[in-house]
Amino acid sequence: MEIIGHTRQLNLLRGFLKNNLFFSSYLFRGSEEIGKKTIALEFAKGLLCENKTFGGCSSLHQIPNERASFCLSCFDSAKRDFLMIDENFLPNQVIESDDEKAYGIDTSRAIIKFLSTAPSVSQRKVVLIDEAHLLTQEAQNSLLKIIEEPPANAVIILITDKPSYLYETILSRTLQIHFSLVSQQTIIHWLEKLVPRSPKSEVEEISRLSLGRPGQAFKFSQDKKLLMQFKKTVLQLLHFESKTIGQRQVLLKDFLETSSDLRVDMAVWQTILRDELLFSFNLADLPLILSKKRSMASGDLVKILKRLLTFSETAENFPATADACFKQVALSIPSC
Known part of the structure; x- marks a missing residue:
């Protein structure tokens, strides 16, 4: 997918490449689905490119499939100097391991092994870790050693929408680039x-x-069905405000059975309450979801929003509690 927005961050990264300014570790942070991974991949191509071009030689619109049009690194289809860590990564691609999932200690060992050897065709080696917050504590401890003392010509890019899940020592040793909503x-x-x-x-x-x-x-x-489902979710969340506790109990049963991810729903609910709060402050041009003011008092909105933020954090840290957290919030909202 093409890159949408983030002009300042793109100019910064292109400037790093143009002026040959490189850091051993980067952290791309910001909300989900705003383009962090897409930008990180294009930046990684630039780090490996002999011409230091963001997106690699192909971004120069040269003739495709023409050897002379690409530097050796960009022509390397095997990407021998690039390692992508995501949910599909298996440590045994790099080291001997029986671990069948990514983000564990063997993933960090694979990264260390990969970076310990010299680049094959590029001037450096690059590791990109998507959803870095999924790294286990053991994996983070292991990875920290190589972040603190990186091999020459090694670059690690971490991507996350939950930086608080990463050790403070990792955060303090990476160049953090924040990506805002578009x-x-x-x-x-x-x-x-x-x-x-x-x-x-x-x-x-x-x-x-x-x-x-x-x-x-x-x-x-x-996907119009997905759009309609989102709009249905918004309406269901709004209905909790106008119903009695008994009626909410009935609504809750249906909502909990049909929700695909309560943590996402709670994030949407935060936005709805924020919108209501903006309307109560006569800031009608700022809401994202709602188009008109509702009747909940601003004091009640602040209380329930604080409560929702607390329970949302609990649900994120302990996913098994998501149902209970959602119920606590839904049943504590004052009826309009």
Whole structure:
């Protein structure tokens, strides 16, 4: 997917490449589905490229499949100097291991083994760790050693939307680049090119409901059922405010049975409450989801939002408690 927004961050990364300024470890942080991984991959290509071009030689629009058009590193289809760590990675791709999942101690050992050898075709070796917050404590401890004393010509890029899950010592030893949500107008301009036949009202709605995340906007534009399900979720969450406790008990049963991820739903709920709070402060041009003011008092909104933030953090740290956390919040909201 093409990169949407993040002009300042892109200029910074291109500047690093152009001026030959390299750090041994980077941390790309920001919300989900805003383009961190896409940008990290393009930056990694630039780090490996002999011409130090963001996105590699192919981004120069040279003739495809032409050996002379690419530097040796960009032509290397095996990507021998690049290691991608994600949910599909298996440590036995690099070392002897029986571990059948990524992000454990053997993943860190694989990274260390990969970086311990000299580059094959590039001037450096690059490791990209997607969803770095999934690294176990053992894995983080092991990885910290190589972050503190990196081999020559080694670069590690960590990507996360939950930096608080990483050790403070890792955070302090990486160059952190924060990626913000993308503006609605930027997403609208992109969607108008992506789905030119869609009505303007639909494009604007998708942009608004994507909450500043191009990845989510893309999914909504390609899957109308997903968009309708999201709108249904918003309406269900709003209904909790207008029902008695007994009625909420009935709504809860259906909601909990149909929700695909309560932690995501709680994040959406935070946005709804934020919108209501903005309306109560007469900031009607700032809400992301709601289009009109509701009747809950601002004091109650602040209390329930604080409560929701606390329980959302608990659900993130202990996923098995998500149902209980959601119920606690839903049953404690004052009826409108």
